Amino acid sequence: MTVTPQSSEAGAADPGTREPATVVLGIETSCDETAAAVVTGGHEVRSSVVTSQIDLHRAFGGVVPEIAGRAHLQLLPAAVDQALADAEIQVPAAVAATAGPGLLGALVVGVSAAKALALAWDVPFVAVNHLEAHLYAAFLDGAGHTGGAPPGSRANGGNTPAASARPTDPAAAPPAPGPSLPMIVLLVSGGHTMLIEMSDHGRYELLGQTLDDAAGEAYDKVARLLGLGYPGGPVIDRLATEGDPEAIRFPRPMLADGLDFSFSGLKTAVAVHLRRHPATDRAARADVAASFQRATVDVLEAKTLRAAEARGVSSLCLAGGVAANSELRARFEALGAQDYQVFIPTRAMCTDNAAMVAAAGWHQLQRQGPSPLEASPKATWLIPAT
Amino acid sequence: MLVLGIESASDQCGCALAATGGVIAEARLALPRRHAEALAPQMRFVCEQAGVALGDVDVVAVDCGPGLFTGLRAGLATAKATAAALGIGVVPVGSLEALADGAAAVAQPGETVLSVLDARRGEVFWAWYRLAAEPTSRLVQLSAPQVGPPADLLPALTSPGDQPSGRTIVVGDGALRYADQLEAGNVVLADPELRFPSPAAVALLGRERALTGGTVAPEQVDALYLRSPDAKPQP
Numbered sequence: 068m069t070v071t072p073q074s075s076e077a078g079a080a081d082p083g084t085r086e087p088a089t090v091v092l093g094i095e096t097s098c099d100e101t102a103a104a105v106v107t108g109g110h111e112v113r114s115s116v117v118t119s120q121i122d123l124h125r126a127f128g129g130v131v132p133e134i135a136g137r138a139h140l141q142l143l144p145a146a147v148d149q150a151l152a153d154a155e156i157q158v159p160a161a162v163a164a165t166a167g168p169g170l171l172g173a174l175v176v177g178v179s180a181a182k183a184l185a186l187a188w189d190v191p192f193v194a195v196n197h198l199e200a201h202l203y204a205a206f207l208d209g210a211g212h213t214g215g216a217p218p219g220s221r222a223n224g225g226n227t228p229a230a231s232a233r234p235t236d237p238a239a240a241p242p243a244p245g246p247s248l249p250m251i252v253l254l255v256s257g258g259h260t261m262l263i264e265m266s267d268h269g270r271y272e273l274l275g276q277t278l279d280d281a282a283g284e285a286y287d288k289v290a291r292l293l294g295l296g297y298p299g300g301p302v303i304d305r306l307a308t309e310g311d312p313e314a315i316r317f318p319r320p321m322l323a324d325g326l327d328f329s330f331s332g333l334k335t336a337v338a339v340h341l342r343r344h345p346a347t348d349r350a351a352r353a354d355v356a357a358s359f360q361r362a363t364v365d366v367l368e369a370k371t372l373r374a375a376e377a378r379g380v381s382s383l384c385l386a387g388g389v390a391a392n393s394e395l396r397a398r399f400e401a402l403g404a405q406d407y408q409v410f411i412p413t414r415a416m417c418t419d420n421a422a423m424v425a426a427a428g429w430h431q432l433q434r435q436g437p438s439p440l441e442a443s444p445k446a447t448w449l450i451p452a453t
Numbered sequence: 454m455l456v457l458g459i460e461s462a463s464d465q466c467g468c469a470l471a472a473t474g475g476v477i478a479e480a481r482l483a484l485p486r487r488h489a490e491a492l493a494p495q496m497r498f499v500c501e502q503a504g505v506a507l508g509d510v511d512v513v514a515v516d517c518g519p520g521l522f523t524g525l526r527a528g529l530a531t532a533k534a535t536a537a538a539l540g541i542g543v544v545p546v547g548s549l550e551a552l553a554d555g556a557a558a559v560a561q562p563g564e565t566v567l568s569v570l571d572a573r574r575g576e577v578f579w580a581w582y583r584l585a586a587e588p589t590s591r592l593v594q595l596s597a598p599q600v601g602p603p604a605d606l607l608p609a610l611t612s613p614g615d616q617p618s619g620r621t622i623v624v625g626d627g628a629l630r631y632a633d634q635l636e637a638g639n640v641v642l643a644d645p646e647l648r649f650p651s652p653a654a655v656a657l658l659g660r661e662r663a664l665t666g667g668t669v670a671p672e673q674v675d676a677l678y679l680r681s682p683d684a685k686p687q688p
Contacts, residue, residue: 127684127687133522133683133684134682134684137682139530141675144537144672147534147537172526175523175526176527176530177530179488179492179493179530180533180534182493182531183530183532183534184535184537186496186507186535187508187535187538188538189507192493440493440497443489443490444489
């Protein structure tokens with residue numbers, strides 16, 4: 068790994084000689100991943116450490132908040148040490164932490180640690196919205212891009228009108244690569260299913276969201292119905308590859324109806340189907356998994372395209388843990404062959420991680436400056452609609 | 454040796470700086486669920502007031518519980534991160550001993566102190582201490598911290614057994630909440646002002662311990678919960 072001048076140990080030892088504020092330590096403890104990462108300039112991932120607690124929660128069929136809080140306290144210091152060591156830095160120029168939405172008892176650990184680190188190192192603290200952080204996964208180097216000009220080209224006046232509207236940071240060298248704005252983001256995870264228009268950095272509009280279950284929640288519930296264990300996303304995704312996605316015609320809830328989602332009816336349809344036709348062998352379960360996944364992805368894709376049409380936006384982006392799903396990724400990649408530019412984070416950056424937090428934190432620091440040390444962790448926190 | 458004490462095991466959170474002559478600055482906030490907001494600004498405040506830099510701190514003393522779980526973790530996460538960033542050690546201090554330390558000021562040598570913190574759900578955390586006779590006049594722990602309903606304390610209060618004669622000073626927000634269940638002939642309820650462990654006590658106990666080599670690496674510090682997480686495995 069190349070060590071950039073920002074990480075010089077001389078800079079770390081003496082705050083007076085620190086390099087420009089581009090090297091950000093990110094911390095993520097909003098749910099069941101304990102993560103720390105170092106990102107330069109909002110896009111270059113210098114290190115990313117994600118310690119999953121899935122094994123601790125599996126027996127309970129879901130995340131147990133108190134178990135998550137205890138695990139974060141034990142796991143976070145080592146994750147931070149590792150992230151700094153991997154990035155070969157001692158003191159970052161800022162510390163960004165997810166401050167919500169999420170499990171309050173889990174958020175408290177990351178926020179408290181981040182504030183203390185920032186205070187002890189005498190660097191800015193940034194309180195980051197977790198949903199906004201997910202959007203920044205697409206800005207991290209290594210994110211996929213299909214359709215239109217490659218993302219780097221718009222810095223030279225490519226076919227992306229939003230490029231000139233971006234804030235320019237005189238201290239930064241070349242503009243950070245990343246998706247063309249405005250873009251429509253489909254944010255899908257265990258806790259959220261949202262369509263967001265990102266018109267610029269820090270400018271978001273919520274276009275639609277789930278009225279009941281999140282898409283990832285539906286995956287977990289269907290996995291339970293099929294006796295597949297937890298978490299449901301990866302196991303259904305794997306099993307679906309063996310099944311016929313047209314075997315069962317599950318409903319596409321609210322397909323023709325606005326930009327909001329509903330997945331609880333789809334989950335119920337799977338339950339009703341399994342009562343009538345118990346899936347006694349692996350092939351039958353694979354057909355149910357594939358058919359459920361097809362119905363889910365059909366809805367997610369159709370709503371995203373409707374949002375793009377309604378807003379006159381041709382740039383699309385996937386975000387959130389469910390964006391690691393193979394069929395959803397394949398479907399969005401295919402849209403790149405049509406009239407869309409499509410941006411898809413790497414799988415590792417779709418699920419909860421701290422690199423996206425550091426990236427969002429760096430952009431927020433450029434726009435708004437540091438957060439107060441008094442900032443509260445928040446269990447609920449809408450994506451800032453400024 | 455400059456010690457930063459951090460306390461967050463109860464509805465109160467705060468911090469204190471202790472140096473050779475004793476405590477030089479302390480900040481406390483006795484409002485529930487404000488720990489993650491208040492602790493870092495409190496640390497900045499006590500340093501500013503004392504005219505020291507956080508980097509001048511030699512050791513971080515932290516209340517490790519038992520106590521309210523989320524509050525406890527706010528203090529522990531703060532203490533561990535501060536120590537890690539500064540490259541210094543941590544001294545774990547118990548919430549009930551810090552609480553007893555406050556009551557010790559009003560106890561006579563040989564008297565017993567019962568620390569009782571509210572554990573919610575109708576239970577309390579408690580531990581027994583005795584103020585040793587002069588010349589040391591130090592608190593000696595008689596029992597390890599436990600959790601249970603306050604009624605469990607009554608037999609020991611009414612028939613002290615091997616407890617010495619004389620008063621038992623009962624202290625803490627749990628003692629205040631369940632005062633009617635802890636009434637016995639020789640029981641004295643401590644002043645409500647002493648109901649929470651004080652950051653100053655954490656700093657002083659921590660400093661005493663650090664001077665005799667009780668410092669550990671930040672990653673070795675964890676909370677004393679005394680209760681399992683409330684969750685049932687799925688069949």
